[in-house]
Amino acid sequence: MRKRWDQWVERFRNTSLARKMMVVYAAIFGILCGITLLAMQVTLSIYDGQLYQKSLEELNFFTERVDGELKKVEELSFDLAMDYEIQNQLSVIKSAKNKAEYSFQMSKLRSRLTTEALSAELVSEFIYTDKFLTRYEVGKRYVELPVGIYDSLLEKFDKAKGAYVYENPTEEFPYLVSGRDIRKHIDASLDYLGSLIFVSDIRVLIEKHLNQLKTDVSSLCVTSDSGLIYQSEDGLYEKIRQVLPESDYEIINLEGRKYFLCQLTSAETGWTYVNMFPYSSIYFMNTMVRYCLIGGFLVLFVAAMLILKRLSTAITRPLNRLTDSIQIVEAGEFQKAKEYLEGEKRGDEAGILTQEFRIMLDKIMVLIHENYEKQILLKDTQYRALQAQINPHFLYNTLNSINWMIRSGKNEEASEMLISLGDLLRAAFRKEQLATVLEELELARHYIDIQKVRYRRRAEFLVEAEGDLEAYHVPRMILQPLVENSINHGVDNSLNKCRILVRVKENEEAQTMTLEVEDDGPGMTEEELETVRNFTMVPKGNGIGLKNIRERLNLIFSDAVFEITSQPGKGTVVRIEIPKYGGK
Known part of the structure; x- marks a missing residue:
């Protein structure tokens, strides 16, 4: 034995x-x-x-x-x-x-x-x-x-x-x-x-x-x-x-x-x-x-x-890739080994080990490429940190809503919400940093479908779209947080039914894309609006802050427009205008 x-x-x-x-x-x-x-x-x-x-x-x-x-x-x-x-x-x-x-x-x-x-x-x-x-x-x-x-x-x-x-x-x-x-x-x-x-x-x-x-x-x-x-x-x-x-x-x-x-x-x-x-x-x-x-x-x-099988594979994959990269280095192909590890950006031990190995390769390679590679790594690391902040908060809020529905005995509505959540997660968990405007709009629609169950008597959601939305790209997960923000500050603070309008439009003459989220909630005073614009106002809940969205836009578009307007009793409008990116 x-x-x-x-x-x-x-x-x-x-x-x-x-x-x-x-x-x-x-x-x-x-x-x-x-x-x-x-x-x-x-x-x-x-x-x-x-x-x-x-x-x-x-x-x-x-x-x-x-x-x-x-x-x-x-x-x-x-x-x-x-x-x-x-x-x-x-x-x-x-x-x-x-x-x-x-x-x-x-x-x-x-x-x-x-x-x-x-x-x-x-x-x-x-x-x-x-x-x-x-x-x-x-x-x-x-x-x-x-x-x-x-x-x-x-x-x-x-x-x-x-x-x-x-x-x-x-x-x-x-x-x-x-x-x-x-x-x-x-x-x-x-x-x-x-x-x-x-x-x-x-x-x-x-x-x-x-x-x-x-x-x-x-x-x-x-x-x-x-x-x-x-x-x-x-x-x-x-x-x-x-x-x-x-x-x-x-x-x-x-x-x-x-x-x-x-x-x-x-x-x-x-x-x-x-x-x-x-x-x-x-x-x-x-x-x-x-x-x-x-x-x-x-x-x-x-x-x-x-x-768990997929999770364990995802956890051990960096170590396997690092092993493959070391074997490439043994053949003397430093640049190829470095390129092989480009997709591995993690904060755990395997990620740290991979990062240290890449730094070692950088020191071996020509100094002229070293500075260029550092800039790319910095930009990508900032985006990954922001993205890592978004997904857990959004998933937590959605699961909290489903938990509320189940505790209330609304099992059929909870089932509909779970189906929408599945569609939403499939879109939100994709690895690409950018998404087409249509994909981003569909992501917001899935989120709206979830919130319709929760706010069916307190909110009305409208979606308007114009132009070729499949041709151009925007940073992933920037439209849905705006809708969530309108719900938190518009619907939750309104005594009457609140109307939320999501508008996506292609501006052919200006060669830009406009994304707007408008609500007719209680709005803000000039003092409150100023704190929001300079990002000193504490966000409600654990959602993605507006400052987070602006920083992500600035990582990709140097001339992106991010505007917030509001009047007491008339609601709030958040507008994003960015250059067309991608194209046919």
Whole structure:
């Protein structure tokens, strides 16, 4: 094992620098992806637990609503049993001395019970009995009460001495039968005056609140010590009775499918409520998020490896070119070796080494060429420094806008912005120092497309172009910063919608190209305008300053015009006029 490890270390030591970087990058990125996926898995697991708890809370809420309805039935029985008018009528009936008076009072009692039964939402039928001769049944629907249940309930009435009692529904008789004896309270004698029995359709009572369970595809069954009370579909209880969990909730396998099952026992009635629904119906999106995250990280890992491969190649390329140049020097071709390294202008160690090697070649070459080469190097180095300042700032601002869109939940608009950003970066990251006027205008258009998403209600963008824009060249990245400057100082400081006009025009007579960016924002006072013109005003944000643009223009065009005009309340205009450069 030790020998194999030493072989791998030796192979890694002798491999190319680019491959070493790829291995290191892959290891670091893989570890980060693994940690991120693990964190997301833990987060989603916690979220699963919250969903389980939420389902149980919904079942608890449903149970409380059903218990509340049953409580109303109990309260109704108490109110009728304690009603003074009913107590008085029953007292008169009990002491009636002739049949006419008895019949009259019984008719009044029946009329009262009929009125109460018709207005009682949860009770299908009222039954009054004196346990001997009289039994009245009134209500919205007649239900034939089994003799066994009737006799059992009357026995419980005797034992309860006026308290509320009930018989649990069963699968054979799915009705809640409840009630109490009516005891005489008007004289506190507690004499027996009769019994009230209520018959309630438990299916109607439960289904009244079944929509409280938010999952549309859920199945519910209710059981008691007496057996099944209710089931939302035939055969449900027989399916799940063998797999009922001991805990409050559990994921079960039933007929080859996964179901989430939660159960709750009511403290009021002792009934057990069991709610079951397909696992995928509520956790489908959660599962999809897991798969999408894994797939996304795999795609990201592959994309990152491709990018890192290009990056490592770009980093090691100067060293490879320097090696090739040294081999050219060995053949005595100093000028050719120097020309071979012309494109390498970097500030890192490889760049410094390359630069020192070129200086060594300069000292070997003729002194007359030395001064000329230094001037070229100075000018090119200044431009590279400016360009290195531009790209990171611009990319940072754009990515910050995309981040803002994603945080706001505007994913479609963020996607459009990312597409525009890709087009923009392809154009902005080209290596040439100059671009055609058309390319520079297209670069600004891509930037405007990005900002349209962000400032759709606060800014209006117009672009005007005239002339042969493909024939002439301008320094790359000078138009887009002007648009960004108008947004920062015009749109962001305006209370009303701001209009930004980008105008590019070829002046055939003057043999010049004019680039203008105009906004109708708040403008500037003379004092503010003077600070901008002499570049003493601190730029807003981290964008490319106007001084930066002017210096880049001066590096290439000695007679470039760079003007800034502004009036308070009327906006600001930045105009650049440069000689035609390039041409057909």
